Amino acid sequence: MHIEQNKPLKSLNTFGLNVKAREFVSIRSEKDLIHVFDNYPEKEKFVLGGGSNMLLTKDLEALVLHLEIKGIKIDSGENDTAIVEAAAGENWHDLVLFCLENNLGGIENLSLIPGNVGTAPIQNIGAYGVELKDVFHSCRAYDVESGTFRTFLKDDCQFGYRNSIFKQTLKGKVVITSVKLILTTKNHRINSSYGAIQQALENSGVSNPSISDISEAVIKIRQSKLPDPVEIGNSGSFFKNPVITHSHFSDLAEQFPEIPSYRLENDQVKVPAGWLIEKAGFKGKRFGDYGVHDRQALVLVNHGNAKGKDILQLARLIQMTIKRIFDINLEPEVNIID
Numbered sequence: 001m002h003i004e005q006n007k008p009l010k011s012l013n014t015f016g017l018n019v020k021a022r023e024f025v026s027i028r029s030e031k032d033l034i035h036v037f038d039n040y041p042e043k044e045k046f047v048l049g050g051g052s053n054m055l056l057t058k059d060l061e062a063l064v065l066h067l068e069i070k071g072i073k074i075d076s077g078e079n080d081t082a083i084v085e086a087a088a089g090e091n092w093h094d095l096v097l098f099c100l101e102n103n104l105g106g107i108e109n110l111s112l113i114p115g116n117v118g119t120a121p122i123q124n125i126g127a128y129g130v131e132l133k134d135v136f137h138s139c140r141a142y143d144v145e146s147g148t149f150r151t152f153l154k155d156d157c158q159f160g161y162r163n164s165i166f167k168q169t170l171k172g173k174v175v176i177t178s179v180k181l182i183l184t185t186k187n188h189r190i191n192s193s194y195g196a197i198q199q200a201l202e203n204s205g206v207s208n209p210s211i212s213d214i215s216e217a218v219i220k221i222r223q224s225k226l227p228d229p230v231e232i233g234n235s236g237s238f239f240k241n242p243v244i245t246h247s248h249f250s251d252l253a254e255q256f257p258e259i260p261s262y263r264l265e266n267d268q269v270k271v272p273a274g275w276l277i278e279k280a281g282f283k284g285k286r287f288g289d290y291g292v293h294d295r296q297a298l299v300l301v302n303h304g305n306a307k308g309k310d311i312l313q314l315a316r317l318i319q320m321t322i323k324r325i326f327d328i329n330l331e332p333e334v335n336i337i338d
Contacts, residue, residue, distance in 0.1 A: 001025060001032055003063070012066065013051035014114055016233030017308050021046075021064035028068050028089075030149070030177055033142055036065060046337075047175050050091065052115035053123055053235060054335040055315075057308035067118050069177055072098055080187055083137055085180045088118025092125070100212050105188030106135040106181065108215040109197075112222045114229065114236055118176045121152075122166040123333075124159045128218055129194030133159035137180040144173050162240050162333050190214060196221050225296045233302030234293065238315060239273040239330045252326060273322075273330055274298040280321045290314060312336060 007024035010016055023043070027033050036045070046062040069087040072095060077083045082104055086095050096111050109130035115123075121139050125132050138153050158165040166174065188211050192198050200217035201209050209217070227234050244252075249269040252259055256279070262270040277283065277297035284294035290306035291314070293299040300311050319330045 001035060007064065009048075009051070009056065009060070009064070012048060013054065013056055014229035014233065014235050015055060015302050015306075015308070015311065016229070017056050017302065018305070019056045019059050019308065021060045021062075023063040025063065025065060026068050027065050028070075030069065030142070033065070033175060033177065034147070036063070037142070037144065037147065049088065049119040050114060050116035052229070053119060053333070054337055055235060055308050055311055055332075057312050057336065057338045060337070065175070067116065067175070067177075069118075071178075074102065074104070077182060077185075080185050081182050082185050083180050084183055085178055086117045087178050088116060088176055090117045091115075092117055092120060096215065099183060100215055103211075104183040104185060105211040106130075106183040108211040109191055109194070109218055111215040111218045117179050121157060121159075121176060121179060122164055123162055124157075124164050126162070128197055128221075129191050131159070133157070135181045135183060137182045139176050139179045141174040141176045144175065149177070150174065161243070167335075192217075226299060227293055227295070227301060232293075233306070234299050235334045237273075237298040237333050238300045239277070239298060239318075240333045241270050241273045242276075242328050242330060243268050243270050244328060245269070248327070271328070276322050276326055276328065276330070277318055280318070280325055282318055282321070287314060292318075308337075312338065 004024045007021045009021055010018045025036060040063060044062040046060050046064045048064050048066045068089040070089050071087040072090060073085050075083045084099060084104060092115050093112050095117055096107050099107055109128040110125060113125050113127060120132050133154065136154050138151050141150055141152060143150050190209055192201060192209055192214060197214065197217050200220050201213060206213045226236060243264065246267045246269055249261060260272055260275055264270055274297045282292045283297040285292050289303045290310045291301055291303065293301050300314060315332060322328055322330050
């Protein structure tokens with residue numbers, strides 16, 4: 001195992017920001033992970049996965065542990081299910097494709113989400129009516145304090161909307177090394193009612209969709225709305241969709257009759273953050289080398305040589321503007337490393 005000095009991270013974060021790690025090491029096994037924590041206890045550490053859900057605003061002074069542990073296996077489950085275990089360093093979309101090839105249903109709606117498997121539970125990734133928690137069985141993680149491995153079952157993870165215990169009380173205290181999902185082997189539950197999936201299926205002439213059809217529809221929708229990080233630096237949706245009270249929404253609807261919404265339980269309403277940002281005039285706006293994407297206002301982009309602090313400044317300007325116009329607090333979905 002070799003510790004590199006002043007490692008460029010531009011290719012390891014999807015914003016394509018030109019930052020460096022003072023020290024960097026590739027973690028290709030759980031033994032590597034144990035070795036680093038046992039032999040460098042005094043060093044501050046930063047765990048890096050797929051680099052897709054974060055904004056780096058400066059060089060990292062910590063020892064960066066790049067999780068590259070690989071491997072996927074299938075175990076039999078109960079009642080027409082299977083348990084799939086994937087290592088933290090596996091690419092998420094590659095896992096989705098693997099499951100589709102093996103006729104395993106449950107994560108097809110999560111196609112093309114950037115990032116690696118190990119960060120999926122941290123964020124409780126979700127899209128098009130499905131969240132990771134819906135198929136989550138457990139995950140294995142290294143406990144930094146005790147130096148032992150722990151298993152976290154679904155209830156242990158305290159999953160919420162783009163949230164989990166790993167973003168809260170256990171932030172920086174555990175390192176997820178593998179994830180287990182419960183997926184269906186037949187009689188798949190097809191989820192086609194959310195967003196534009198049904199329209200995409202109709203456009204393709206599909207009336208009785210399979211899990212692969214759902215995946216292909218989701219991919220088409222995402223590619224039409226979201227920029228490819230290879231072509232332009234971004235981290236997908238920068239903000240969470242805010243949840244407000246029904247009375248607050250009613251007041252907004254009087255002023256903005258066209259405001260879209262999703263009714264939730266407990267007298268709450270979810271409002272699309274992208275619509276708010278577009279209504280505030282930010283969609284397609286460019287500030288030098290950074291700005292807001294012209295097809296999806298939820299996405300902040302690096303046009304070339306932007307700095308993380310530039311993008312953070314833009315995010316804060318958007319937050320202040322949305323608060324002023326709609327009296328809504330926008331929360332970042334990405335992890336800001338400031």
